[in-house]
Amino acid sequence: MDLPNPQQLRTILETVIGKLLKGKESATQLVALLKKPRSSGDRGGSVSAEELALQIFRSFSESISAFSSLEGKGNGICQIVAADGVVRVSSVDRGSSKTSDNSRKRLGVKDRRGCYRRRNVAQSSIIVSSTVEDGHAWRKYGQKEILNTTYPRCYFRCTHKHDQGCKATKQVQRIKEEPVMYQTTYFGHHTCSDTLMRAPQIISDTDPMDSCLLSFETKAPIKQNLLYPNRVMTTATATGNQEFKDETQSDVSDNKSCLDSSTMLQNPTTNSETSGRRSSNVNGAYHEEVVSGMHSCSSTPLQGLDMEDFSTKFDDLDDHLLFDDMAGLLPALS
DNA sequence: GTTATTTGACCCTA
């Protein structure tokens, strides 16, 4: 397969940057809103903080989707690296996969156990932390102990893999105990028409924001930590793993699956026993997502931040998220 | 009964 040509890449990047800029604008408005003295009943005028937060979420979510669309275009992967507050985007050739399509052909349809394509995760990544869902429904299909890791890795595929042939998969691995933090690695992109891929799914019995602000702080009430402000983007590794913290309804259940299946993954505060297996309970945890093949994410958890701190911390955030820097990359691509 | 999760087995890649 071929790498996306510069024009394709540019188009996608323009889309992404446009969405990110929109998100930045929303973030700016949110900061201003949060800085205002809050009075009961006053949620900030015409646009509420919740709405702004949702807009920010959508910006990142749609950006990720746009980047994801690159994967199917070839061996190349779009590399997004956020390091020291600077976002970098580039295209990387993954090289031809040696995966045995031939060997797969040799195998019967029923005998495909273990057939897989080992992913190259290290090549690129995005570091974005997010507090919101990715809007897709996932089904867990495996869990495995990974060498040199404390916690098992959980494997998820798109729920619509069979009915719509969606090839998107993700891996969720707990990487930190306190605060609880997960690394989610995405592979492939959704080709399904997942109905969840709209606005963030609200699971709680309150308002959307409440569920969006799924706790990032295991010890704090879920509602308080929804927008884990502290760091939206940080440098996770030298190679620039990108983090994207998000909690979605599907993710919640996904991660919960991990939690349920392993005591090591259990969230002491949010993994409610009262919730059913498929309950949409929030799993209150830092969620580090690595979007790989397309983008990857990683983040450094911020502790003890609640909405009170958000407004002040967000000032720093604005400096860290150099969307304009990203936009500046466009000319180089053409 | 249906759907999701768990888990051991299988087998490919490095």
Next chain:
DNA sequence: TAGGGTCAAATAAC
């Protein structure tokens, strides 16, 4: 050959 990704039967939850 070890490690890792996926499959699918068994099991659990609804």
